[in-house]
Amino acid sequence: MGTGNSRRVRSALAACALSGTLLAGAALGPGTAYATGSAASAASAPSGQGETTLRVKMSGSGIDTLNPFLAFFDGAYDVFAAIYPTLNSLDEQGRPGPYLAESWTQSDDKLTWTFTIRDGLKWSDGTPLTAEDAAWTLDLIMKDPVAGTANGSLVSNFASVTAPDATTLVIKTKEPQANVTYVSVPRSGIPIVPKHVWEPLAGKLKDVKNDTFPLVGYGPWTLTDHKPEQYAKFDANKDFVLGRPGFDHMVQQSFKSVDAAVAALRSGQLDYINGVNPTQFKALQADKSLLTIQEVGNGWTGLEINHNARTRTGKKIGTGHPALGDPVVRHAIALATDRKTLVDKVRDGMAVVGAGYLPPAWPQWSWKPAAGEETPFDLDQANKILDDAGYTKGGDGVRVDPKSGKPLELRLGIHADDTDDAGISNYLKGWLETIGIKLKIQTLSMSALNSDLAKGDWDLLMDGWTTGPDPTFLLGIQTCAALPKDDGTAGNTDSFFCDEKYDELFNKQRTTFDQDERARIVGEMQSILYKADVNQMHFNANTLDVVRTDTVTGMIIGQPDAQGMYPAQSYSFWGYLKAAPATAKVTAAKEESGGGALWIGGLVLLVIVVGGGIALKRRSTADDRE
Amino acid sequence: MSSLAAAGPAKAKGQGAARSGFLPYLAGKLGAALVSFLVTLVIGFVIFSLMPADPVRTLTRGRPTSEAQLTQIRLQLGLDDPIWRRFLTFVGDTLRGELGYSWQFQQSVSSLVADRLWPTLLLMGSAAALSIALGLWLGIRSGWRHGSLFDRIASGASITLWSVPTFWLGMILLVAFSVGVGPIPSLLPAGGMSDPSLPQEGWAHIVDVAKHLVLPCLTMVLVVFAQYVTVMRSSIIDEMGSPYLLTARAKGLTDDAVRRRHAVPNALLPSVTMIFMHLGILVSGAITVEAVYSWPGLGYLTYEALRIPDLPLLQGTFIVFSASVIIMNLLADVVYRFLDPRVRAQ
Numbered sequence: 016m017g018t019g020n021s022r023r024v025r026s027a028l029a030a031c032a033l034s035g036t037l038l039a040g041a042a043l044g045p046g047t048a049y050a051t052g053s054a055a056s057a058a059s060a061p062s063g064q065g066e067t068t069l070r071v072k073m074s075g076s077g078i079d080t081l082n083p084f085l086a087f088f089d090g091a092y093d094v095f096a097a098i099y100p101t102l103n104s105l106d107e108q109g110r111p112g113p114y115l116a117e118s119w120t121q122s123d124d125k126l127t128w129t130f131t132i133r134d135g136l137k138w139s140d141g142t143p144l145t146a147e148d149a150a151w152t153l154d155l156i157m158k159d160p161v162a163g164t165a166n167g168s169l170v171s172n173f174a175s176v177t178a179p180d181a182t183t184l185v186i187k188t189k190e191p192q193a194n195v196t197y198v199s200v201p202r203s204g205i206p207i208v209p210k211h212v213w214e215p216l217a218g219k220l221k222d223v224k225n226d227t228f229p230l231v232g233y234g235p236w237t238l239t240d241h242k243p244e245q246y247a248k249f250d251a252n253k254d255f256v257l258g259r260p261g262f263d264h265m266v267q268q269s270f271k272s273v274d275a276a277v278a279a280l281r282s283g284q285l286d287y288i289n290g291v292n293p294t295q296f297k298a299l300q301a302d303k304s305l306l307t308i309q310e311v312g313n314g315w316t317g318l319e320i321n322h323n324a325r326t327r328t329g330k331k332i333g334t335g336h337p338a339l340g341d342p343v344v345r346h347a348i349a350l351a352t353d354r355k356t357l358v359d360k361v362r363d364g365m366a367v368v369g370a371g372y373l374p375p376a377w378p379q380w381s382w383k384p385a386a387g388e389e390t391p392f393d394l395d396q397a398n399k400i401l402d403d404a405g406y407t408k409g410g411d412g413v414r415v416d417p418k419s420g421k422p423l424e425l426r427l428g429i430h431a432d433d434t435d436d437a438g439i440s441n442y443l444k445g446w447l448e449t450i451g452i453k454l455k456i457q458t459l460s461m462s463a464l465n466s467d468l469a470k471g472d473w474d475l476l477m478d479g480w481t482t483g484p485d486p487t488f489l490l491g492i493q494t495c496a497a498l499p500k501d502d503g504t505a506g507n508t509d510s511f512f513c514d515e516k517y518d519e520l521f522n523k524q525r526t527t528f529d530q531d532e533r534a535r536i537v538g539e540m541q542s543i544l545y546k547a548d549v550n551q552m553h554f555n556a557n558t559l560d561v562v563r564t565d566t567v568t569g570m571i572i573g574q575p576d577a578q579g580m581y582p583a584q585s586y587s588f589w590g591y592l593k594a595a596p597a598t599a600k601v602t603a604a605k606e607e608s609g610g611g612a613l614w615i616g617g618l619v620l621l622v623i624v625v626g627g628g629i630a631l632k633r634r635s636t637a638d639d640r641e
Numbered sequence: 642m643s644s645l646a647a648a649g650p651a652k653a654k655g656q657g658a659a660r661s662g663f664l665p666y667l668a669g670k671l672g673a674a675l676v677s678f679l680v681t682l683v684i685g686f687v688i689f690s691l692m693p694a695d696p697v698r699t700l701t702r703g704r705p706t707s708e709a710q711l712t713q714i715r716l717q718l719g720l721d722d723p724i725w726r727r728f729l730t731f732v733g734d735t736l737r738g739e740l741g742y743s744w745q746f747q748q749s750v751s752s753l754v755a756d757r758l759w760p761t762l763l764l765m766g767s768a769a770a771l772s773i774a775l776g777l778w779l780g781i782r783s784g785w786r787h788g789s790l791f792d793r794i795a796s797g798a799s800i801t802l803w804s805v806p807t808f809w810l811g812m813i814l815l816v817a818f819s820v821g822v823g824p825i826p827s828l829l830p831a832g833g834m835s836d837p838s839l840p841q842e843g844w845a846h847i848v849d850v851a852k853h854l855v856l857p858c859l860t861m862v863l864v865v866f867a868q869y870v871t872v873m874r875s876s877i878i879d880e881m882g883s884p885y886l887l888t889a890r891a892k893g894l895t896d897d898a899v900r901r902r903h904a905v906p907n908a909l910l911p912s913v914t915m916i917f918m919h920l921g922i923l924v925s926g927a928i929t930v931e932a933v934y935s936w937p938g939l940g941y942l943t944y945e946a947l948r949i950p951d952l953p954l955l956q957g958t959f960i961v962f963s964a965s966v967i968i969m970n971l972l973a974d975v976v977y978r979f980l981d982p983r984v985r986a987q
Binding site: 068 | 693712713937941
């Protein structure tokens with residue numbers, strides 16, 4: 016009996032030893048812990064002797080391709096903004112400023128723009144950077160359909176682009192175009208590429224991966240390495256015309272889960288994350304080594320209503336509920352939506368209550384309904400207008416459309432991978448039930464939602480858009496021209512909105528060069544959208560950023576307003592440029608961490624040695640015991 | 642392993658007969674594998690083509706795109722082609738060994754798969770090797786002494802870990818060992834396959850990759866090894882009452898020798914089946930683990946393809962995954978023939 020017990024104990028110890036082997040892997044000796052800890056605090060983990068590296072999380076969508084003529088993902092444009100120049104930069108308000116172009120003028124007929132290009136700039140391989148590079152890039156996008164894959168629409172109104180000399184760029188447009196200075200800006204615009212590198216590749220653009228490092232470019236950084244889905248590495252351009260980067264190197268590391276990125280930030284493997292969620296943000300606020308800031312959002316989250324989907328010729332398509340064509344029903348839905356609660360509960364208060372179609376990140380286009388014109392949260396009023404319009408409640412409490420006889424049972428499509436959508440839909444379901452509208456929530460993938468959207472096979476959809484500082488594209492998807500053709504092709508409408516007055520204003524703002532007047536027209540357009548209740552803005556989520564203060568300083572641009580909100584960070588272009596290493600030294604806590612790791616590594620090693628010894632001894636005496 | 646039932650008409654006429662029957666047996670298996678692969682091709686194409694989706698809208702969602710642009714992109718991607726032409730192109734490309742051109746990454750599917758094959762095999766292979774070794778060892782020990790303290794601990798722990806959602810376990814390990822909790826300091830990297838600020842070659846790089854591998858590999862092992870424990874344990878228990886073990890003991894063999902030389906080889910067959918099935922799905926990666934630890938594997942690549950959906954990439958990865966399973970099944974059939982005389986006798 017005693018032998019049996021003893022065998023069991025030894026076997027258990029041997030099992031522990033094996034588990035210890037696995038854990039040993041986890042510990043990988045104290046060296047791992049120490050390396051991690053020290054790299055963390057140095058922020059600026061040295062790449063060479065005394066050199067510093069800024070480590071940031073790569074934009075969530077990652078890099079689809081490094082070919083600037085073909086890329087669609089934000090991550091790629093983040094990289095392009097760092098390594099390729101643009102004609103204009105953007106200031107804190109999203110207004111165009113100088114970059115390659117020092118200045119620009121328009122002709123009296125508003126059809127010719129003349130940009131004066133800086134003299135003396137050189138690409139990273141030493142070749143002079145001139146107006147000819149810009150002219151060639153823009154001209155190629157205009158004329159070559161493959162080159163225009165990603166950005167063709169931005170130059171669709173261009174008649175010609177020429178470079179009469181090295182410092183002059185002339186753009187002629189077919190019609191007057193107010194937003195020419197937004198066409199080539201960091202991240203949302205067209206990057207200018209070196210003609211001497213790309214001209215030989217022009218005939219086979221579709222096959223160009225652009226992955227011979229270091230890439231020839233000009234910007235605050237030079238791309239020195241990229242591993243798909245892992246990282247992009249940059250060297251600072253110390254002669255950059257808009258200022259020298261504060262770090263010697265930058266690494267953008269890809270994280271597929273923001274939780275993992277947060278873990279990397281907390282353990283010091285990252286210095287900056289742009290775009291955490293409210294829960295993560297609140298948890299990180301308690302960490303003294305981190306700076307948590309909210310920047311005004313550059314997008315909106317809201318509800319699209321399919322009010323009788325139709326084509327450009329007025330042919331009805333899709334399976335939308337006919338009652339949604341009635342402005343009364345749409346307004347009742349707006350009245351039954353408590354946007355303030357959505358901000359408080361779904362975004363933990365980290366959003367602005369929605370109203371205007373354009374987000375607050377670009378204050379020059381910001382619009383709010385005049386006092387007394389806001390749609391309040393008023394369930395009684397919503398019930399009343401539905402009662403008055405003849406939508407009587409059935410026995411099950413669901414109202415019936417008096418015209419079609421159909422109950423007001425509506426499908427609400429939400430994105431499967433969006434937690435905000437899930438939260439909002441639950442609140443909406445409850446509120447709408449109280450006014451006699453029943454919701455059936457359909458959780459769909461983005462691609463399935465897009466497919467249904469184009470065909471009009473939906474009633475209500477949760478939707479969201481972000482936009483760069485020029486509002487033309489976002490406003491354009493609400494024009495009649497965005498409706499699909501009769502054969503179901505073309506069109507990029509969201510809600511099948513089509514309004515003559517809106518279209519007229521849309522065309523007018525495109526040719527209005529006085530920015531204040533243009534803003535007034537854009538405001539009027541947003542007023543039309545607001546009153547139509549077709550695109551109901553719920554909120555503009557604040558962008559939530561976190562920076563390690565023990566490693567980085569100067570990353571956040573601008574000053575907070577009275578509510579503590581920072582201006583939009585212009586897609587990190589300025590932040591990465593102006594960030595500099597903090598002077599903080601390795602903290603005692605980190606050193607302590609290294610010590611703790613030593614202890615754990617030692618303990619694991621002890622377990623392995625003892626367990627292994629027992630197992631070996633047992634094996635050697637097995638025959639004797641038998 | 643259902644194909645084992647159709648192992649062929651080879652008759653048991655001793656060793657020589659078994660050898661002479663191997664080639665027809667192999668030919669039959671190869672033929673069946675080829676048919677399976679062709680059927681898989683058709684299924685893969687049909688399933689993905691039927692998906693309700695507008696890939697161009699999803700692809701271009703983040704950029705201002707005009708109608709002319711959208712039309713041009715549809716044309717470039719071949720979305721305007723009738724489905725029969727797309728099918729013929731797909732089959733022709735596949736037979737030529739080409740996997741198509743990814744819509745979202747704008748490069749060949751083969752190069753995308755090749756880029757991620759090594760990270761996938763490294764993670765999945767090391768996790769499989771450890772799971773198999775740990776699971777079989779624990780299963781044999783637990784089965785041989787079933788009901789013992791060791792058995793109760795090993796079986797209980799493995800079943801508990803098997804029940805844990807992989808994503809959740811990954812996050813817990815991430816927080817515990819990367820961020821550090823309580824007395825546990827930050828020990829390991831939070832994600833990725835290597836530290837970009839270190840040199841990407843040489844011994845230092847190998848050690849760095851090993852550090853990054855620990856947590857995802859550990860997560861996979863903890864979740865997967867239980868299936869080997871349970872199968873091996875029950876196989877051993879089934880064998881324990883067999884008369885040949887009594888004979889072995891009567892011949893004076895030690896308990897260890899009886900277990901190792903007699904019980905284990907006979908109890909191993911179900912585990913061999915499972916091992917080959919496991920090897921077959923190695924290349925398909927593990928989406929959840931790759932997502933938690935930002936590991937650049939094929940599983941997450943497939944998920945990314947599904948989001949658009951990027952049909953050539955989906956179909957390409959589907960072909961690779963299917964081929965891998967079919968090849969491993971084929972190998973299992975061949976290995977079975979050598980391991981089990983009963984298969985040779987069929």
